[in-house]
Amino acid sequence: MPHEPCCTRIVELSELGKHSLECPHKPPAELDSKDVTGTSWYQTEFGLTSKPKHQFKHTLEVRAWEKQLRERADEGKVANHLSKATSEIKNYGELVSKSVPYYEEGNSPLDALHKAAVNYALAIKLKPTDPELHFYLGVVLEEHYHAAVVFGVVKKIGEQGAENLSAAEVSGRNEEISGICQLHGFKTDVALQQQLKALDMEYRQLKEQGQSAKADYVQTLYNWKAQQAGKV
Structure with missing residues (x-):
């Protein structure tokens, strides 16, 4: 339905109340219910017209x-x-x-x-x-x-286990190594030899601090990277 023109007059805030009563563009005192009941959303929501059926594609499965x-x-x-x-x-x-x-x-x-x-x-x-x-x-x-x-509690991982790491585990190890490289002043994208050097520095530092379990885990990371160096 057509909209009534809006008022474009600029008035002082103190005159707003008086102007809202006298303005010819003010909304009507009584609203026409058809302005609401005649809309498509009202017709749909209150059952006067059929609601569209939602199509869901869901497969029920038990893990x-x-x-x-x-x-x-x-x-x-x-x-x-x-x-x-x-x-x-x-x-x-x-x-x-x-x-x-x-x-x-x-x-x-x-x-x-x-x-x-x-x-x-x-x-x-x-x-x-x-x-x-x-x-x-x-x-x-x-x-x-x-x-x-x-506490750095780790499991024993043999060479075969290291080869069978998932993509997520490989990504996680590489992120850990990148963090260790940053701790020792290396860039995150340094060559393999620099990564091994950073891991060796971290291992020695943990050993000096008495954190044997964490040091052993870093040794695991070092061995894993060293295996990659041997395959290059």
Whole structure:
């Protein structure tokens, strides 16, 4: 429908009230309901005309880990999962107290924490309204972060494991190496030999600081890069 012309007059703020009452372009005192009910959106929203049907393309699928989680939760009891989680946390304490450079695959402190977290998650599935279970799971996940990042707990990775790294793991290692290069004054895109030099400097520095676990992880990065140097 056609719009009424707008007022273009400029008035002082103190005169605005008087002008709004006298202006010939002021809106009508009574609104015509057809201005609203006659619009297409009103007709559609309030069922006067048929709404367009939305087409969704969605495939329902059950992921393997979700199925396994559901099946294991259905089989067990909350008390059983709590007992297993407590056992894994105790195992974690014993493993992390050992002075070893690496941990075997499947038997590292991180593996123990992961198993504890899984059991807490299974317990939560059986008893989702228990706040303590959510708290315990949060504590385990936080400890997992500290063990992996802060304390430098690493697993033993052989040559075959290094070759089978995923693209994301390779990218992550390269980012770590770039960060180490920057810490020691090298550019992020330096040649392989300079990267190895930066890793060696970082390794020696960590050893001097008594951070043996982190130093061993840097040694893993060094060996991985050195293998690449041998393939060039």
